Amino acid sequence: MELSLLLLLALLTGLLLLLARGRLKAHHPLPPGPHPLSFLGNLLQMDRGGLPKSFLRLRERYGDVFTVYLGPRPVVMICGTEAIREALVDQAEAFSGRGKIAVLEPIFQGYGVIFSNGERWKTLRRFSLATMRDFGLGKRSVEERIQEEAQCLVEELRKSQERIHKEIDRVIGSHRPPALDDRAKMPYMDAVIHEMQRFGDLIPMGVPHTVTKDTHFRGYLLPKGTEVYPILTSALHDPRYFENPEAFNPDHFLDATGALKKNDAFMPFSIGKRICLGEGLARTELFLFFTTILQNFSVASPVAPExxxxxxxxxGVGTVPPPYQIQFLPRQRG
Structure with missing residues (x-):
């Protein structure tokens, strides 16, 4: 009896392994990557420091485009400025699908402008853009409302000369600065904000995309429905575009004359058809909040900067800032 049960279990295990291997082979030819285990895929090979670090480590071995199995599901990782731009800009339509994030799928269920696809996504995107314009996006009225909120923040900070802020970079945002009237007078400030965004990428892996049709990409065939992750942090810290990518240096965004310069690797909120809809509003908030704070306070730390x-x-797939203390010391009014 025990022998028969063992034989039955061995047979079932063998069948399951064959089925799993068949599922993995059915997706070839995809870019190379680490050999997956049945059912678990490459999950046991991930670094404890987080998924983005694991993928950057795999990039060193397999190059800018490789495949990782998250469980039995193959996911193509795209790293580096050129590869990401080639996918999301040069082949924008083919990579315009939206993948699923397991923990969020029960909430959104394919709805919403971020996680929808096809005609539903196009309709929601048009509606969202029209609604944002109706609320005054890009107009002076929006800037005035943001300035009012910034002044409220300043008054709150004035109530205490020392205030612990665990998520100050959430207050000052993670987007590019806007084209305001006095922008030309503040290129260094713009460069500082750009550099803050480069280090403050909240979703270093980007939100997953899916391929909308069978697509050839860098010598590989990506079948329709293949899930793709653009590893945005690999662009934001690309040594080919930033002289010292791990150092905070606003000069990364300034030319020899001190003017703000464009950098193709700067994509904190992705690029292409799925670029963040609220980028314009967010960069206006960032610029106004940040400059208002610095006009009213000297910012210091109770510990040495180094x-x-x-x-x-x-x-998970994102990052959060660590807890730390920051001091807002009121400037002398003169």
């Missing part, structure tokens, strides 16, 4: 560790903490 002792501050601002390394983001991995949380």
């Amino acid at each position: 002792d501050i560790d601002l390394t983001p903490q991995a949380v």
Whole structure:
């Protein structure tokens, strides 16, 4: 009896392994990657420091485009500025599908402008853009409302000369600055904000895309429905576009004359058809909040700057800033 049960279990295990292997082979030819285990895929090979670090480590071995199995599901990782732009800009339509994030799927269920696809997504995107314009996006009225909120923040900060802020980069945002009237007078400020965004990428992997049709990409065939992750942090820290990518240096965004310069690797909120809809509003908020704070306060830390560790903490596919203290010291009014 025991022998028969063992034989039955062995047979079932063998069949399951064959089925799993068949599912994995059915997706070839995809880009190369680490050999997956049945059912678990490459999950056991992921770094404890977080998924983005694991993928950057795999990039060193397999190049800018490789395949990782998250469980039995193959996912193509795209790293580096050129590869990401080639996919999301040069082949924008083919990579315009939206993949699923398992923990969020029960909530959104394919709805919403971020997670929808096809005609539903196009309709929602047009509606969202029209609604944002109706609310005054890009007009002076929106800037005035943001300035009112910024002044409220300043008054709150004035109530205490020392205030602990665990998520100050959430207050000042993670987007590019706007084209305001006095922008030409503040290129260095713009460069500082750009550099803050480069280090403050909240979703270093980007939101997943899916291929909308069978597509040839860098010598590989990506069948329709293949899930793709653009690893945005690999562009934001690309040594081919930033002289010292791991150092905070606003000069990364300034030319020899001190003017703000464009950098193709700067994509904190993705690029292409799925670029963040709220980027314009967010960069206006960032610029106005940040400049209002600096006009009213000197910002300091109770510890030496070289002792501050601002390394983001991995949380799933995203990151959050570590807790730290910051002081807002009111400037003397003259």
